[in-house]
Amino acid sequence: MTVAARGSWSLRRRLVVGIVGLLAVVSVVVGVSSVVALRQTLMARLDEQVMDAASRAAGPLQGAPQAEGDQPGNRIGTLVLRTRDGVVVRAEYVTESGVDVELTDAQIAQLRALDLGQQPMTVDLGELGEFRVGARELPGRDDVAIAGLPTAEVTATTSNLALIFALVTLAALVVAALAGTQVVRVALRPLDRVTATARRVAELPLARGQVALAERVPDSDPRTEVGQVGAAFNRMLEHVESSLRARQDSEEKVRQFVADASHELRTPLASIRGYSELTRRSGLELPDDIVYALARIESESVRMTSLVEELLLLARLDAGQELAHGTVDLVPLIADAVSDAHAASPEHDWRIETGEDPLVVTGDANRLHQVVANLLANARVHTPAGTVVTVSLVRAGDDAVLTVADDGPGIPAALRPVLFERFARGDGSRSRGTGSTGLGLAIVAAVVEAHRGSVALESDSAGARFVVRLPLARPEQ
Known part of the structure; x- marks a missing residue:
């Protein structure tokens, strides 16, 4: 198993595996130590018995040669x-039935070839098995008595003990794994509550609007490790809540200022436009530079009025205002918007693809018309003459999908992430110097969001595609 795979383990699994692994190591050490100690004890006792047998075999020879020893x-x-x-x-061996059997010449030769000292040694005698043998030498003559006892009993005893230890250890590890899992699950239950709280906070709409973080971790006892984590998490939530509240207050002040300023600027801008137009049409003979200046004042006041109106609209949309609610059929709405775009820019190739069946949504007809008009204006302003602009409307499940696509130069990759932000403008490759305020697509996004819809951009070298999804109106039951 790789380090990366172990690194992806949960804390619960790591604890259980650690507990079971530690218990396994301890059990193996205890089992091996016990088996080795028992074998050494049994072998020491067997050695004593071997030397006793060798001593008896070294006793005085009596009787006939066949009965010697x-x-x-x-x-x-x-x-x-x-x-x-x-x-x-x-040279004999006592069988299990108590009968003495003569040793073979090979076995005798093997035994006589052993270099037996003061301590017994182990020798394998083939079909007779493994024996522990020892020797007694009578001093002053070549008289040796070798005796041996089988090690099968010692081996069987130690093997049985090892098997018992293995089975008991295996059962203990299984029980420890099951019990450890339950113990760790109970111990980590407060951490699960921290996770659940974090998930609930992650699902809250914190991007905009008034934010109230009422979620808190119930386990915040500083005497425990998990409680310390919970207390730290609660402090972090309090800090985030205060920061979001301060941000919201600041945004509210900015929105209110923009709304108030936009509202107050409309009257003087209308006055400037009216006086400049009145002066220009008064019939008086004015110098050419004065006439040009008055025309510029009038055109800039018109542009400034449009900017103020758009800012005021965005401020009201942010505040949840400015929308009327009714049923709107998107098919004729799109047809009217495309017709207006064709009249404004006949050099573009305008195409419309809609079905015959109505697609009805609930919302503000004027604002939805503004959405389509702004998208068409964006395509008209930022693409060269001859560009094909296709507007399609289809049903996709419970949504109406409006697509405005052009085969122009596309939108630069650096601009796409901020395209729907306010005052976002393209570079010279798409701009034709028409004095765009950079608020058209921001209004599109705000109006679509207010209608519980979504707008997305798809762009490459083959052109740009704006896709608007709006929920269809539910039929009356």
């Missing part, structure tokens, strides 16, 4: 090899 007390499984003056006088 026939000493009582040899248990089942004992083997004895006795030599006298280099000659084997006894």
Whole structure:
């Protein structure tokens, strides 16, 4: 398993795996230590028995040669090899049925070849199995008694113990994993509540409007680690709430200022426009430079009036005002807007694609007409003559989808993220110097959002596509 895969584990999994892993290590250490200690104890006892058997086998020889070394007390499984003056006088093995069986020449040779010292050693005698053998030498002559006992009993005992430890350890690990999962789940339950609170906060609409963060983590006891996290999270929420409240107050002041300023500027701008137009049409003989200046004053006052009206509209939309609610059929609305755009710019190729069935939405007809008009004006202003502008309207589920597409030069990638922000303007590649205020698309976004819809941009070298989705009006039951 890679480090990256382990790094993606949850805290719950890490704790459970850590607990089970630690228990496994401790169990293995205890089990191995116990088995090794038991084997050493059993082998030490077996060595004592081997040396006792060797001592008995080294006793005085009596009777006939066939009975030499026939000493009582040899248990089942004992083997004895006795030599006298280099000659084997006894070589036998006691079987499980208590019968003495002669050792083979190969086994005798293997035993005599052993370099036996003061301590017994282990030797494998083939079909007889593994034996622990020891020797006693009689001083002053070549008289050796070798005795051995099988290690099968020691091996079986230690193997059984190891198996028991393995089974018990496995069962303990399973129980520890199940119990540890429950314990960790209960211990981390306060952390789950922190996560749930964070998710609820993440779903709150914090981007705009009045924000009230009533969510708090219930576990904030500073005496626990999770409580410290909860307390820190609550302090962060309080800080965010105060910051959002301050931001909202500042935005409200700015909106109110823009609305008040726009409202107050309309009257003097209308007066400037009216007086300049009145002076220009008075019939008096005025110098050409004065006539030009008056015309410029009149045109700039018109442009300034349009800007003020758009700012006032945005301010009222931000405040949730300026919208009338009724049923609006988008098909004739789009037809009228395209007709107006064709009259304003006949050098463009205007095309419309709508079905015959009406598509009715609930909203403000004038503002929705303004949305279409602004999108068409954007295509007219920022594309060269001869550009094909296609307006399509289709039904997509419960929405009406309006698309305004052109085959112009497209929109620069750097401008796309801020295109619907206020006073966003394109560079010279799309602008024809018509004095755009940069508020048209911002009004489109604000009006569509006020109608619970959405607007998106798709642009490449083949042109730009503005896609507006508006929820259709529900039929009366």
